[in-house]
Amino acid sequence: MKKGSKRASGAFLNYGIVIVFYIVFQILSSTGHLSSSFSGQLIPICTYVIMALSLNLVVGFSGELSLGHAGFMSVGAFSGVIASVALQNYVTVSSVRLFLAILVGAAIAAIAGIVIGVPVLRLQGDYLAIVTLAFGEIIKNILNCLYVAVDKNGLHFSMTDATSMNLEPENVVILNGPMGALGVKKISTFLSGIILILVVLFIIQNLVNSRSGRAIAGIRDNRIAAEACGIQITKYKMMAFVTSAAMAGSAGALYALNFSTVVPKKFDFNTSILILVFVVLGGIGNLRGSIIAAAILTVLPELLRQFQDYRMLVYAIVLIMVMLITNNEKAQALRQRFIKTLFKNKKKEAV
Amino acid sequence: MAKEHEVKLVSVESPNLIPERDKQYPLVLEVSHLGIDFGGLTAVDEFNMALGKTEICGLIGPNGAGKTTVFNLLTKVYQPTRGTILLDGKDTHGMNTTKVNQAGIARTFQNIRLFDKLSVEDNVKIGLHNHINYGMMNGVLRLPKYWKEEKRAHEKAMELLSIFDMEHLAKDEAGSLPYGAQRRLEICRALATGPKVLLLDEPAAGMNPSETAELMDNIRKIRDTFHISILLIEHDMNLVMGICESIVVLNFGKIIAKGTPSEIQNNPQVIEAYLGKQREV
Numbered sequence: 280m281k282k283g284s285k286r287a288s289g290a291f292l293n294y295g296i297v298i299v300f301y302i303v304f305q306i307l308s309s310t311g312h313l314s315s316s317f318s319g320q321l322i323p324i325c326t327y328v329i330m331a332l333s334l335n336l337v338v339g340f341s342g343e344l345s346l347g348h349a350g351f352m353s354v355g356a357f358s359g360v361i362a363s364v365a366l367q368n369y370v371t372v373s374s375v376r377l378f379l380a381i382l383v384g385a386a387i388a389a390i391a392g393i394v395i396g397v398p399v400l401r402l403q404g405d406y407l408a409i410v411t412l413a414f415g416e417i418i419k420n421i422l423n424c425l426y427v428a429v430d431k432n433g434l435h436f437s438m439t440d441a442t443s444m445n446l447e448p449e450n451v452v453i454l455n456g457p458m459g460a461l462g463v464k465k466i467s468t469f470l471s472g473i474i475l476i477l478v479v480l481f482i483i484q485n486l487v488n489s490r491s492g493r494a495i496a497g498i499r500d501n502r503i504a505a506e507a508c509g510i511q512i513t514k515y516k517m518m519a520f521v522t523s524a525a526m527a528g529s530a531g532a533l534y535a536l537n538f539s540t541v542v543p544k545k546f547d548f549n550t551s552i553l554i555l556v557f558v559v560l561g562g563i564g565n566l567r568g569s570i571i572a573a574a575i576l577t578v579l580p581e582l583l584r585q586f587q588d589y590r591m592l593v594y595a596i597v598l599i600m601v602m603l604i605t606n607n608e609k610a611q612a613l614r615q616r617f618i619k620t621l622f623k624n625k626k627k628e629a630v
Numbered sequence: 631m632a633k634e635h636e637v638k639l640v641s642v643e644s645p646n647l648i649p650e651r652d653k654q655y656p657l658v659l660e661v662s663h664l665g666i667d668f669g670g671l672t673a674v675d676e677f678n679m680a681l682g683k684t685e686i687c688g689l690i691g692p693n694g695a696g697k698t699t700v701f702n703l704l705t706k707v708y709q710p711t712r713g714t715i716l717l718d719g720k721d722t723h724g725m726n727t728t729k730v731n732q733a734g735i736a737r738t739f740q741n742i743r744l745f746d747k748l749s750v751e752d753n754v755k756i757g758l759h760n761h762i763n764y765g766m767m768n769g770v771l772r773l774p775k776y777w778k779e780e781k782r783a784h785e786k787a788m789e790l791l792s793i794f795d796m797e798h799l800a801k802d803e804a805g806s807l808p809y810g811a812q813r814r815l816e817i818c819r820a821l822a823t824g825p826k827v828l829l830l831d832e833p834a835a836g837m838n839p840s841e842t843a844e845l846m847d848n849i850r851k852i853r854d855t856f857h858i859s860i861l862l863i864e865h866d867m868n869l870v871m872g873i874c875e876s877i878v879v880l881n882f883g884k885i886i887a888k889g890t891p892s893e894i895q896n897n898p899q900v901i902e903a904y905l906g907k908q909r910e911v
Contacts, residue, residue, distance in 0.1 A: 482770050489769025489776065490755075490762045490783075497745045497756040504743035507705060509731035509760045509823050518766060 290484045293567050294477060297328075300574070301473040308469075316581060324577045325472025326352075326534040329479050331557035331573035332566060333526035336483055338555070339564030340492070341519035342499030343400075344408040347415030348554050351527035352534065353546030354391050355384030357422055359532025360460045360541060364453045365429050373466040380466075381475065381532045388528020391418075392521040400516040403502070407520075415551055422543035427454040459542035460535065467537040475533055476570075479526050483566065486522065495519050560601050637875045639890050642680060647888055649875050652682025656719060658859045659704075659735075659827050664713030665883075666703055673699045674883040677713065681827060681859045686849065688874035689863045690894075692903055696883040697863045698740055701829050704861075705737050706730045718826060732760055736825035738816040740832050740863075746805030750796065750815055753804045754787040757822025761786070790818045793855075794848060809836045814845075821856065828852070830862040834869050842866055846873050871895065879903065 304321060307313045330352060337345045362383035363376055370376045391414075399410045426437040430450035437444045441452055454460055486492045494515045497505040506512060535541045557576055561568030579597065583590045604610045639647035642657065659681035666674050674696045681687055689697050702708045704715060706727050715722045717733055725733065736757075745753050755762070762783050768776045791797050794814040799807065804815060813833055820828055833849070834842045846869055853860055864870050870877065871891040879887040879894060881903040887894055894900055 485770045485772060486766065489766075490759060490764060490779075491766045491769055493748070493752055493756050494759055496748055496752075500745035500747055501743045503707065503727075504739065504745065504819075505756065506727040507707075507731055507737055507739075507743075508757050508819065509728050510756065511728055 289567070290480075290488075293480055293484070293570065296567065296570060297473060297476050297480065301469070305469070317578070320578055320581055321469045322467050322472050322537040323534065324574050325469070325476055326530045326537075327554065327557065327573040327577045328476050328570050329530035329533070330527055330554045331561065331569040332476070332479050332483060333523045333530065334554050335558050335561075335564065335566060335569045336486075336519055336523040336526070338558050340483075340487055340499065341495050341516055341523075343516065343520065344405065345411045345520075345523070346408050346548075346551055346555070347411035347413070347418075348523075348527050349546040349548070349550035350411065350415035350418040351388045351391060351524045352531035352550070353415075353418050353422060353543060355388040355528025355531030356535035356541055356546065357425075357454060357460065357531075357543070358387040358528070359384035360463055360535045361427055361434070361453050362532075363464070363466065363536055364451060365434060367464070373464070374468075374471065377466045377468075377471055377533075377536060380536060381529045384532030385525040385529040388531065389521050389525035391528075392524025393517070395524075396517045396520045400520060401513050412548070412551075415546070415548060419543050419547055422454070422459075423457045425454055426452070426456055428452045457543070459540060459544075461540050463536060463539055463541065465537055465539060467533050472533055475529060479529075480566065480570075482522070482526070491515060491518055556598065560598070560605070562605070637890070639876055646678060646680035646878075647876055648680055648682035649685055652685055655683040657681065657716075658683055658685075658718060659861070660714075660716040660719075661704070662714055662716075664700070664703055664710055664715065666699065666708055666711045672883060674703065674880075675712075676884060677703075677880075678885065679878055679888070681861060684853055684857055684859060685876065686853055686860045686862070686874050688870040688877040688891075689861060689880060690865075690867075690870055690877060691880035691886075695880040695903075697880055698831060699883075700880070701737060701831055701863065704730075704829060705735055731823055731825075734824075734826035735829065736820035736823045736827070737829035738813070738820050738831055738833065740835070742809075742812045742816060744804040744812055744815060744819075746803070748804055749800065750791065750802050750804050750807070751784070751787050751800040753815060754790055754818050754822050755783050757790075757819035758783050758786055759823075761822075761824060787822070790822055793821075793852065794818065810838075810841050813837070814848075817848075817852070821852065826858055828858050828860045830860060830864075832863055832865065834864055834866045839868075842869055845869070849873055 308318050330348060334345060334348050337343050359380040363380040366376055366379060370379060395410060395414055399407050424438055426441045426444065428435045428441065428444055428446050428450050430447040432447060435444040435446060441455060494510045495518065497508065497510060498512055498515055502512065557573040558569055561572030580590060580594055583593050586593050637649040640650045640653055641647050642653065648657065657680045661677060661679050664674065664677040665672065677700060689700065691697050699708065703710045706722065706725055717735060720733065722730055722733060745756060762779050764775045764779045788797050788800065791800060796811065796814060799811065807815065817830065817833065834845055837845060849860060850873060874891060877889060877891055877894045878885055879900050886899045886903060887897045
């Protein structure tokens with residue numbers, strides 16, 4: 280009974296952390312204690328938290344490696360932007376439009392996930408890492424030469440340039456090739472980001488503690504035994520991967536609709552690795568760790584501005600230090616002792 | 631005690647001897663001409679056997695005789711090169727490991743394969759996977775069906791664990807259990823999949839004599855309560871001779887003898903396979 284109740288309370292603690300985070304920063308920004316550069320970081324923080332959570336579903340729970348999660352983010356981002364602009368005249372309430380854009384972003388990213396997952400997840404080994412790596416680059420390059428515009432006849436697509444789409448005089452160019460999406464209306468809000476985090480957390484935590492989640496974890500722990508228990512390996516790997524892709528897509532839509540311009544180059548290999556760094560530093564399979572790592576590491580470069588040119592150097596050192604401290608046995612023992620003394624009165628429950 | 635389990639073996643049209651009481655029932659497992667080649671090496675050849683309803687059959691042989699390979703063929707971890715496997719009269723040709731399990735063959739592994747990082751209860755619940763009826767949506771949204779099915783799964787898992795008196799370990803991490811308990815948990819997990827045939831690969835390996843004796847009782851209990859047939863590989867001859875009603879002896883991938891425990895004990899070919907040829911003086 281102990282472990283089960285611990286798990287449930289852990290899940291609620293995660294929701295609590297997110298809500299407290301929201302309340303604290305909402306108060307700080309409304310009382311004017313937040314610098315404008317920092318308050319501009321709030322939605323990116325939410326986005327990266329969602330990205331880290333979604334990647335953790337693949338890396339931590341399904342035991343596969345995805346090196347192209349920024350690709351799914353990018354698919355979600357641009358389809359979200361297209362949906363948002365295309366719906367501008369029909370849906371005037373911006374929060375509803377944001378909701379629809381996020382749904383569209385998630386759906387298109389899920390389709391991309393299915394397209395990649397169907398052939399690759401049948402294989403054993405590191406193929407998923409290789410293919411997702413390639414996918415991220417391919418998507419970036421496709422979006423780099425994709426032109427999308429909307430006029431009264433509907434959406435127009437082109438892979439060459441904006442003029443070849445034969446647009447009506449009154450049109451809006453949504454995607455302009457390498458320049459990306461220009462003049463996007465910022466409709467993302469901090470609150471919507473927090474709600475999306477909570478939804479993603481809810482889905483992952485409930486999925487993990489259900490029949491499907493057990494199957495996914497079983498395949499990770501021992502594939503042959505899982506097969507011998509009558510579990511369809513490909514089905515459950517797909518479930519984890521596609522869910523994760525959809526979440527990345529929704530995060531992308533949230534992210535893109537926070538900026539007036541979004542360029543495809545933003546979602547490159549470095550971004551994928553950055554998200555993987557969040558997951559690894561937060562602890563593989565540890566959702567709370569992912570949330571904290573993603574939040575801190577997103578604002579860290581901002582906080583390190585005072586070091587000027589040495590900013591990225593300090594960032595790297597911090598990463599190495601965290602890695603050493605979290606994975607060192609002595610440091611772990613020290614931390615355990617620290618926690619024990621901190622909660623001395625609660626000691627009996629903790630043990 | 632031992633007399634009670636003495637049974638008379640009779641031959642059926644199919645390739646083996648089965649206990650007389652099973653003659654009236656359709657055979658649960660019929661294997662004929664089963665064989666596999668790894669490149670030029672024939673690991674198993676002309677493997678013929680039949681398993682009656684609720685029969686306990688032993689598969690023995692010296693190291694490297696191909697016993698585990700036979701298990702891997704029956705569960706389609708390896709696809710057989712030749713031969714047919716009929717489960718309840720249904721050909722398992724073209725099935726993969728997952729489908730074979732769903733059709734009714736469950737197994738344990740010689741080198742234990744548990745889901746180490748999951749709890750004991752979750753291990754059994756993964757075994758119950760195909761008997762829990764709710765999908766991803768019910769799981770994520772925690773609809774009433776989720777709670778109902780999870781409650782049922784929990785009760786069923788506890789019931790299975792109680793066979794080996796392991797209920798108190800339900801929340802422990804499977805990988806942290808002692809060796810003997812891990813073996814017992816594997817059997818629980820295999821039983822959870824609701825098999826018609828249970829394949830046990832060296833269930834008593836690493837157990838002390840008293841644990842082995844307990845295991846023998848438990849294997850009989852499992853057979854009697856679940857009405858399933860059991861095929862087991864084991865090196866512990868006390869266990870094999872004690873609980874098996876029929877025995878198949880394998881050497882160099884071929885069957886060299888079949889019969890009741892007493893027949894096998896006195897079979898010169900079997901003695902030769904295990905101890906070497908008797909030199910004439």
